[in-house]
Amino acid sequence: MLAESGATKGRLLPGADDPTWEAVPLHLRQQLRGPAQELVSPARGPLATRENRPALSAVRAASRMGMTDAHWTLLLTTDRQAFGSPHSQRAQALYAALEQVAAQHPTPGPVGSSIKAAN
Numbered sequence: 001m002l003a004e005s006g007a008t009k010g011r012l013l014p015g016a017d018d019p020t021w022e023a024v025p026l027h028l029r030q031q032l033r034g035p036a037q038e039l040v041s042p043a044r045g046p047l048a049t050r051e052n053r054p055a056l057s058a059v060r061a062a063s064r065m066g067m068t069d070a071h072w073t074l075l076l077t078t079d080r081q082a083f084g085s086p087h088s089q090r091a092q093a094l095y096a097a098l099e100q101v102a103a104q105h106p107t108p109g110p111v112g113s114s115i116k117a118a119n
Contacts, residue, residue: 006077007098013073020105021069028101029065035093036062045084045091055082059094076102 001013014020036059039047047056055078058071075098084091 001073003077005079006075007095007102008076011102013076016069016073018069021067021072024067024072024101024105028097028104029062029067031100032062032094032097033065035090035097036060039063039083039090039094045088046082047084052082059083072101 001015003009003011003013040056040059040063043056046052047059054074058067058074058078061067061071062075080086080091080095083094
């Protein structure tokens with residue numbers, strides 16, 4: 001799947017049922033947990049709207065470190081503004097953690113490149 005938006009824009013992602021998602025390192029999941037918890041306790045801004053319920057559910061799962069393959073795919077392909085206003089430090093912290101997952105977790109690289117090696 002080619003990501004058209006979000007922290008993995010322009011990169012090929014494993015499918016939602018790919019075992020790669022189960023191998024996201026613990027330290028990356030832990031770095032995502034704090035910003036996710038701050039963003040959804042309580043949910044506000046764009047995440048509190050009906051159309052963003054799937055993203056809210058995925059952020060809540062990240063705050064509990066109970067991410068499924070579908071949650072990873074959704075969060076890594078969600079635009080930054082869906083998490084909060086451009087001035088929201090909480091939303092930026094979550095998006096920065098997602099960018100770190102995208103940079104450090106071995107997934108297929110940009111279109112036309114070879115497979116990214118694990119750091």
